[in-house]
Amino acid sequence: GGSAGPRQLVDGYANGWLITPDGTGPVHLQARGEPQRLVWLGLSVSAVAVVACGAVLWRTRRRPAAPVAALAAPPRLLRWPLADGAPPGAGLAAAALVAIVGVLVAPPQAALVAAAVIAATAVIPWPPARLLPAVIAPAALAASRGLERPALAWMAVLVLLGTVLLDAIGRPSTPAGGVRARRSA
Secondary structure: OEEEOOOEEEOOOEEEOOEEEOOOOOOOOOOOOOOHHHHHHHHHHHHHHHHHHHHHHHHHHOOOOOOHHHOOOOOOOOOOOOOOOOOOOHHHHHHHHHHHHHHHHOOHHHHHHHHHHHHHHHHOOOHHHHHHHHHHHHHHHHHHHHOOOHHHHHHHHHHHHHHHHHHHHHOOOOOOOOOOOOOOO
């Protein structure tokens, strides 16, 4: 017999309850953690995902690479981040999309800075401008942890989203014949 007080933070990370016995003598305690079941479910799903990824890697590892002669056209360098055939405003459209998504999920300041970084990366023809997302995203993520400002982590996520959009825009389109070069099985 006894009663448990409200949940308290112990040592800065753990949960604790003050147990007050009804009288003298031993107190028998039985506790059951409800949220732990979700943790086990999450770990199970993660384990299945790791096994599936390993199976995909194992399966693709045994395939021989396609001979260079089988490619439709020789490789060439693209003007990153946008391909030669991309519309002129495609980079700015990616920046606008980052701003719109950012305002929905993050503080407006983080959304605007991320959109500005993506716009600068897409528009500035100076090659080192391509490194802006690669420098700003990790720096913002580290600063968010060091300064305890979660908005900076959102900015890092939005910059990465913009980089993915620029990469999708920068991929060359399908050739006129409608067939892309494929590896042989």
